[in-house]
Amino acid sequence: MFRFFLSVCVLGSLALTPFARAADTLMMATTTSTQDSGLLEYLEPVFKKETGIELKWVAVGTGKALEIAKNCDADVLLVHAPSAEMEFVKAGHGTDRRQVMYNDFIIVGPASDPAGIKGKSTAEALGGIFEAKAGFVSRGDQSGTHKAEQKLWKQADITPDKDPKYFSAGQGMIATLNMAAEKQAYSLTDRGTWITFADKMGDKNPLVIVVEGDKALFNQYSVITVNAAQCPKVKKDLAQKFEDWWVAPSTQQKIADYKLKGKQLFFPNAESGAGK
Known part of the structure; x- marks a missing residue:
């Protein structure tokens, strides 16, 4: 009798919770910058x-987000590595890639700027860091930021890991910035995470922006639906609503x-x- 009463209470509770059904839950794989910046916490309730x-x-x-999607462990993606995203879609893993927002990358480093790169172009700045052996902390995790960094080193015709002071954090952006601060080294970061980091650090922040505004530092974010043809359990209809919501004028204004x-x-x- 007690077991029956308990079952009725549980079922009744679920019935009164409008978003409790698994069918109404969407799983997203995304980059750390959308979380570290506070954007997701701001938009999710809306x-x-x-x-x-x-x-x-x-x-x-x-x-890693793209790998999660390839393994059918996500319904949608919100990421920022355009070349990798296009390859992902071309290979049939994703559909309906739509750009939704952007910010930019910046190079930050010690206020003393030991490499003397403040205000230089990105290529000149990376060359200056390498020549001065001033230290650089990379995310080293195949994130969008890491992929952008690798592209920038290549454009500057530099192999950074030949420098003993080139460090690979293998972690998220906040952890990488903390490591750069500890080592008094330079690093590449997205501006959104930098603003959050600098706010939390306050007067204790030993890092400053040294390079910004270069066209090479543009940072595009896009949403992608995981291909239901490869992953039959993907909630395609909910994913479509997700994408439509992100590109809607009201959401764009909230961003x-x-x-x-x-x-x-x-x-x-x-x-x-x-x-796109």
Whole structure:
């Protein structure tokens, strides 16, 4: 009798919880910057209220996020490594890639700027760090930021790991910045995470922005639906609602409105078509 009563209470509780059904839960794999910056925490309650869909996510480097999706352990992606994303879609792992927002990468380093690179171009700055053996901390985790960094070193015709002071953190952006601060070294970071890091560090932050504004530092974010043809359990309909929500004008405005101490972290640039 007691067991029956308990079962009725549990079922009744679930019935009264509008978002409790597994079918209304969407799994996203995303990059650490969307979480570390606070953007997801800001947008998730709005998404749930407006769509009735509960969003869950794992925040890792973009490379790992794409692997999670290939293994059919996510329904959607929010990532920032365009070349890797296009390869992912071309290989049939994802569909309907749509850009949603951007910010930029910056090079940060000790306030003393031992390599003397402040205000230089990205290629000149990386060359200066390498020549001065001033120290550089890389994420080293195949994230979008790490992939962008590797591309920048290649464009500068430099093999960075020949420098004994080139360190691979193998961790997220916040941990990498902490390591750079400890070693008084330079690092590449997305601006959104940097603003969050600098705010938390306050006057104790030994790092400053030394290079910014270069076109090579543009940082695009996109959403992608995992291909249901390869992953039959993907919640395609919910994923479509997710993508439509991100490109909607009202959501784009919310992205623009998200600021930390008056500083805008992301800039909306949605396009309605797929494959951008």
